[in-house]
Amino acid sequence: xxxxxxxxxxxxxxxxxxxxxxxxxxxxxxxxxxxxxxxxxxxxxxxxxxxxxxxxxxxxxxxxxxxxxxxxxxxxxxxxxxxxxxxxxxxxxxxxxxxx
Amino acid sequence: xxxxxxxxxxxxxxxxxxxxxxxxxxxxxxxxxxxxxxxxxxxxxxxxxxxxxxxxxxxxxxxxxxxxxxxxxxxxxxxxxxxxxxxxxxxxxxxxxxxxxxxxxxxxxxxxxxxxxxxxxxxxxxxxxxxxxxxxxxxxxxxxxxxxxxxxxxxxxxxxxxxxxxxxxxxxxxxxxxxxxxxxxxxxxxxxxxxxxxxxxxxxxxxxxxxxxxxxxxxxxxxxxxxxxxxxxxxxxxxxxxxxxxxxxxxxxxxxxxxxxxxxxxxxxxxxxxxxxxxxxxxxxxxxxxxxxxxxxxxxxxxxxxxxxxxxxxxxxxxxxxxxxxxxxxxxxxxxxxxxxxxxxxxxxxxxxxxxxxxxxxxxxxxxxxxxxxxxxxxxxxxxxxxxxxxxxxxxxxxxxxxxxxxxxxxxxxxxxxxxxxxxxxxxxxxxxxxxxxxxxxxxxxxxxxxxxxxxxxxxxxxxxxxxxxxxxxxxxxxxxxxxxxxxxxxxxxxxxxxxxxxxxxxxxxxxxxxxxxxxxxxxxxxxxxxxxxxxxxxxxxxxxxxxxxxxxxxxxxxxxxxxxxxxxxxxxxxxxxxxxxxxxxxxxxxxxxxxxxxxxxxxxxxxxxxxxxxxxxxxxxxxxxxxxxxxxxxxxxxxxxxxxxxxxxxxxxxxxxxxxxxxxxxxxxxxxxxxxxxxxxxxxxxxxxxxxxxxxxxxxxxxxxxxxxxxxxxxxx
Numbered sequence: 001x002x003x004x005x006x007x008x009x010x011x012x013x014x015x016x017x018x019x020x021x022x023x024x025x026x027x028x029x030x031x032x033x034x035x036x037x038x039x040x041x042x043x044x045x046x047x048x049x050x051x052x053x054x055x056x057x058x059x060x061x062x063x064x065x066x067x068x069x070x071x072x073x074x075x076x077x078x079x080x081x082x083x084x085x086x087x088x089x090x091x092x093x094x095x096x097x098x099x100x
Numbered sequence: 101x102x103x104x105x106x107x108x109x110x111x112x113x114x115x116x117x118x119x120x121x122x123x124x125x126x127x128x129x130x131x132x133x134x135x136x137x138x139x140x141x142x143x144x145x146x147x148x149x150x151x152x153x154x155x156x157x158x159x160x161x162x163x164x165x166x167x168x169x170x171x172x173x174x175x176x177x178x179x180x181x182x183x184x185x186x187x188x189x190x191x192x193x194x195x196x197x198x199x200x201x202x203x204x205x206x207x208x209x210x211x212x213x214x215x216x217x218x219x220x221x222x223x224x225x226x227x228x229x230x231x232x233x234x235x236x237x238x239x240x241x242x243x244x245x246x247x248x249x250x251x252x253x254x255x256x257x258x259x260x261x262x263x264x265x266x267x268x269x270x271x272x273x274x275x276x277x278x279x280x281x282x283x284x285x286x287x288x289x290x291x292x293x294x295x296x297x298x299x300x301x302x303x304x305x306x307x308x309x310x311x312x313x314x315x316x317x318x319x320x321x322x323x324x325x326x327x328x329x330x331x332x333x334x335x336x337x338x339x340x341x342x343x344x345x346x347x348x349x350x351x352x353x354x355x356x357x358x359x360x361x362x363x364x365x366x367x368x369x370x371x372x373x374x375x376x377x378x379x380x381x382x383x384x385x386x387x388x389x390x391x392x393x394x395x396x397x398x399x400x401x402x403x404x405x406x407x408x409x410x411x412x413x414x415x416x417x418x419x420x421x422x423x424x425x426x427x428x429x430x431x432x433x434x435x436x437x438x439x440x441x442x443x444x445x446x447x448x449x450x451x452x453x454x455x456x457x458x459x460x461x462x463x464x465x466x467x468x469x470x471x472x473x474x475x476x477x478x479x480x481x482x483x484x485x486x487x488x489x490x491x492x493x494x495x496x497x498x499x500x501x502x503x504x505x506x507x508x509x510x511x512x513x514x515x516x517x518x519x520x521x522x523x524x525x526x527x528x529x530x531x532x533x534x535x536x537x538x539x540x541x542x543x544x545x546x547x548x549x550x551x552x553x554x555x556x557x558x559x560x561x562x563x564x565x566x567x568x569x570x571x572x573x574x575x576x577x578x579x580x581x582x583x584x585x586x587x588x589x590x591x592x593x594x595x596x597x598x599x600x601x602x603x604x605x606x607x608x609x610x611x612x613x614x615x616x617x618x619x620x621x622x623x624x625x626x627x628x629x630x631x632x633x634x635x636x637x638x639x640x641x642x643x644x645x646x647x648x649x650x651x652x653x654x655x656x657x658x659x660x661x662x663x664x665x666x667x668x669x670x671x672x673x674x675x676x677x678x679x680x681x682x683x684x685x686x687x688x689x690x691x692x693x694x695x696x697x698x699x700x701x702x703x704x705x706x707x708x709x710x711x712x713x714x715x716x717x718x719x720x721x722x723x724x725x726x727x728x729x730x731x732x733x734x735x736x737x738x739x740x741x742x743x744x745x746x747x748x749x750x751x752x753x754x755x756x757x758x759x760x761x762x763x764x765x766x767x768x769x770x771x772x773x774x775x776x777x778x779x780x781x782x783x784x785x786x787x788x789x790x791x792x793x794x795x796x797x798x799x800x801x802x803x804x805x806x807x808x809x810x811x812x813x814x815x816x817x818x
Contacts, residue, residue, distance in 0.1 A: 010423070013430030036423060036431070036494050037366045037414050043358075084425070098385040098453070100363040100407050 002072025004046045004053060007097050010034055011082030012041040016060035021046055021053060038099040048072040057088055064088060120192055120215045120230075134191060134216045135160045137250055138227045138243035154227055154243045155250050156214065157479055158185065158193055161297040164472060167193065167214055168480040169229075171207065171241075179205040180482045183212045191216040201482050204627035208234025222248070249301035250479045251486070252346050255292065255412070256305045258336055259352035261313040262322060267382040268352035269404035276398035279463050289468060294409050294448075298470055299479045305347055306338030323355040324379065326367040333368065333377040342373050344490035348415050350408065351379040360384045364407045366414035366493070373489035378411040380404065390459065402463070409448045413470065416478050416486050419497040421450035421471070428568030429601055432495040433558060439473075447471040510545070510584075511538045512617050514594070514629040517753045517790070521631035525641050526648055526675075526684040528657055529596045529605050530752040531613065531629070536589040545619060547580040550592035555617045559596065560628075562610040570599045572658045593754040598654035606649050608635040640678055647671040648684075657687055661695025663725045664702055683750040686739045690751070690759055693735030697766055700725040729770060736763050741779065744786040753792055757783060757800075777801075 006019060006027075012034045019027040027044045034041045048070075056067040057080055066088035070076050077093045140152040153170040157163055168182040179202065185195035192215045200207060210233030217226045225245035232238045259268040275286040292302040311332050313322065324332075329351060334340050337349040356362040356379070363386040368377040380386075386403045389396035419426070421442040427433040444455050447470050452462035470478070478486055485496040513534040515521075523529050533550050537543045546554065557569040584590065596613060597605045605611060612628040636642045647653075652668025662669060672688040679685055704721045740747050740760050748756040760783040767776040784800045 011430075036419065036426070037369070038362065039420060039423070043361070096361055096385065098361055098363055098451075100365070100386070100410050100451070 002048045002051065002053070003075040004048045004070065004072050004078070005076070005096065006044045006046065006055065006078045006080060008032065008034075008041040008044070009079045009081045009097075010039050011084070013082075015062065015082070017042075018058040018060065019044060020056040020058070022049060023054065023056075040097075040099050048076075057090075059088070062086055066090065120189070120213065120228075132218055132220055132222075132225075133160045133248070134158065134218055134225065134227075134245075135163065136248040137246045139246045140241065140243055152241060152243070154214075154229060154241075155480060156193075156216070156227060157250070157299075158187075160248070162469060162472070162475055164476050164479065165193075165195075166476060166480055167195065167212055167229075168199075173205055173207065177205070179207045181207065181209075182480050185212070185214065188213070191218050202628060203625070204629075208236050209239060210234050247301055249296065250299040251301070251483065252303065253295065253300040253488075254303045254305035254339060254347040255295075255350060256337055256339060256348070257308045257350045257352065258311055258332075259308075260324070260354060261310040263352055263354050263382060267387075267404065268380075269382075269401055269408065272401050272405040273398075274468065277395045277402055277463070279394075279460060281465055281467055284467060289405075291405070291409055291412070294468060295412070298475060300346075309336065311336050311351070321357060323357040323359075324353050324381075325357045326365070326370070329353075329367045329377065329379050330370050337377070340376070341489075342371070344373065344484070344487050346487055347376070348412060348488050349377040350412060351377065352408075353379060353381055354383045356381050356384070363403075364411040366411050368415075369493040374491075374493040375415045375417060376488045378415050380408045380411055403452075406448065406452070413449050413474070414493075415488050417491060417493065417495075417497050418449050418470070418474050418477070419494060421445045421447055422454070424473070424497075426494075426497075428556075428558065429570060432492070432497070433568075434497055442471055442473065445471045447474060449474060509537075509539050510543060510619070510624050511536045512615060512624045512626040514613055514615050514626045516629070516631060518749050521629065523631065523633050524683050525608055525634050525636040526645060526679070526682065527633075527750060528684065528687045529631070529633075530750070530755055531594040531596055532752050532754055533592045533594050533615065533626075534589050535584075535591075535617065535624070537584040537586055540586050542586060543584045544581045545584050545590075547582045548575070549582075549617065549619060550590060551575055552594075554619070555615050557594070557596065558612075558614045558616075559604045560612045560614075561607065562612075567601060567604045569596060569604060570601050571595075572599055572655055591754050593752050593758075595658060598649075598658070602651075603649040603654060605633065606645075608633050641682075644671075644675055644678060648675060656691050661691045661693075663695050663700040683746065686743075686747050686750050689735040689739035693732045693739060694759075694762075696728045696735065697732035699727050732766075741782055744782055745789065748786050748790055753787060753790065753796075757787065757796065 004021070008017060012032045014031050014033055016030040017028070017032045018025060026046055027042075029042065032041050051071060051073045053070050053072045053076075054067065055070055055078065056065060058065040059082070064086060066080075068090060070078055070092055074094055077096050078090055079093065079097055080088060080090045083089050135157050136155075138154040138156065151170075152172060155168045157166045157168075165185055166182060167185050168180065170178055170180050172178045179200055181197050182199035183195045183197045185193035188194040192213070194211065194213045196211055197209060209231035211231070213230040213232065215228050217228075219225055222245050227243045227245070229241050229243065230238055231241070257268065257270060259265065270292075271288055271290040273286070274280065274284055274289050292304075295302050332351065333349050339345065339347045340349070356365065361384065362381060363384040364378070364380040366375060366378040368374055382404055386407050387400050389399040393399045423441070424434065424439045425441045427439075442450065444450075446462060446466045448468075449470065450462070452459040452466070455462045481496075484490045513536070515532050515534065516523075517532055535545070535550060548554070552571040553575060559567050559569050594615070597603060605613075610630065610632050612630055614628040615626045617624040617626075636645065648671055650668060650671065652665040653671055656662045656665055656668045656672065669692070672692055675682075675688045676685045676692070701722050701724055704723050736759075740756070740763060751759065760779060764776040764779040764783075767773075767779060780801050784797060784802065787800070788797055
């Protein structure tokens, strides 16, 4: 239905990350680290089947997860970061994120 | 002070009353900027000795009101110091030294008093610095002005052949775009000029050139990967060397292989010498002005210019504005604890589109500069943290004054109770912390000031990123304070080998251990303690290491025993059998004996994994493993009394006294008062021979008719 890009941005430090889209595993990678000079660990492109996409991010070792819904009726760009306290934060943009 | 460390011809001690005469104030003389690099006027130092330097930062562009310097201590060592200064008269500044590297160097001065003899002829300008404080005679040094800049640097700009030359932006007109600060001067600003204003004497190395692109063949991706750029750097950069040097290669290309989302990258975090190369991708998103922008071409040129300086900033080891506080355990440390993020900074190191109000708000306030914290770092931090090709990327990124007391106050020392801080392979590392009130007044400190919960402990193996030691347990004590009289010290042991991050202090090699003690309102930072772990002495040690460096063993040693971590207990028993005379066996026997000497409560939850629920609802029961007094006694006698001097050395004085006190108390409780007295006598004799302070010895009950009972002392008491 809609273009979706999920960027795993700040705070990843050797984490095993699982990303679920509408309950199905979209991405899994171990030992994921933020490349600090660009503030990005991984960029994942996907196509959502439904206008409202259910996204879940899991950090396996930290036993932390976050789930949220994103409107993909327009192209959606989701930035996910691990906060200093260990929690997950996300933001949604209609423009691609840029890194320098 | 150990003046033997100082080469006589490098040390000039002034008269005790040395100070400046302020009557020289130059009325009517035009005030000329004095900031910059000064070097020692005259030195008879041997050629190999580092020259003495002063960096004075009190006027000119973005003054940081800071003085810093490098002073040689011997042929092979030197100290770097930094002071915050304030005006104290005409061309005179005074202030306290708040940073020394290495902090343990024999350079006790705490204050500087700087006087510049100014003149319109820079080559005649001189500065005199009086170092004082620290309980030693004043030290006076004279310097000659060398440069208005703090460091040299060379830039070499190359571009990919298929990139139009006008896209490789290295200059821009500051008024071309209407969204800008109202006070921004109109000028043609170059990248070189940005870094000159930052404090660098910028030169060009080689000529700007084009990297040939023989990529017409089908299937060849014209975009660049990091490894391709690294290869190009080695081939085309006229200054390339696997060495630290104040030199940087800047590469302009169309796109990175990852696409338009990457506007630039300091790609050189590969190999032994990081931060020597950086790239800007001129056809990435930075070439797209926001919809409706009134001057899109000017916006793009400014964004390309901004991106180039941003990437070059990374090569000076600057982190992004929002990453300044990152540190251990997940990331390499900033130089000192306490670095703060600057998410709204109008700095080259912040993303314009991430501040409140977005890029428009950013550029309306942006003055084409770095933040004060970044300027302080680039101008005054130890050069090895900033210089290209030196410290690894992000290791020691950024720099900020911690709330460190420069003189007086409290002093924290980390040390090992042995002649040389060299530990055997497998030997658990127990260090001693000593906190001393160095002020003339009593000080109030938390009762458990030296508890691990009050401190950050950094372990750094040579050539590796620093790691934070995270203890297996954090204790929550009732808040209470204690008075520490002038000159009085408190002590505690620090088990540094392992924690929840694993065995950070186990591999053979050289390490530095540094502790930052967080007290209300101030941080006390110890000098880094250098120590070494020796290589294994044979197959037996290497073979045991595979089982020894485990989480179970780490926990058993930390908590002085266990009756349930069977795997770890078996490893410790095997260690005692196979290496009976090794220092590690002292630690192993203490842990085994401590847990066998008492009835030991264990929570039994049955077999197998259970879903999370309360112990009660899971049918849990507490059972008691009976004490094995004979076995406990045998282990503790062997550990503590068989070779008491070795035991005191490997366990550390604080822990040795704690364990022997506890053993004596246990003997008395088991009806063997005579043996308890003998044990205390042995303790006294051992610690007295090791020249432990009389205050500690006085705490040990003496058998000579006093009939004092052995008493248990706190592990962290003086």
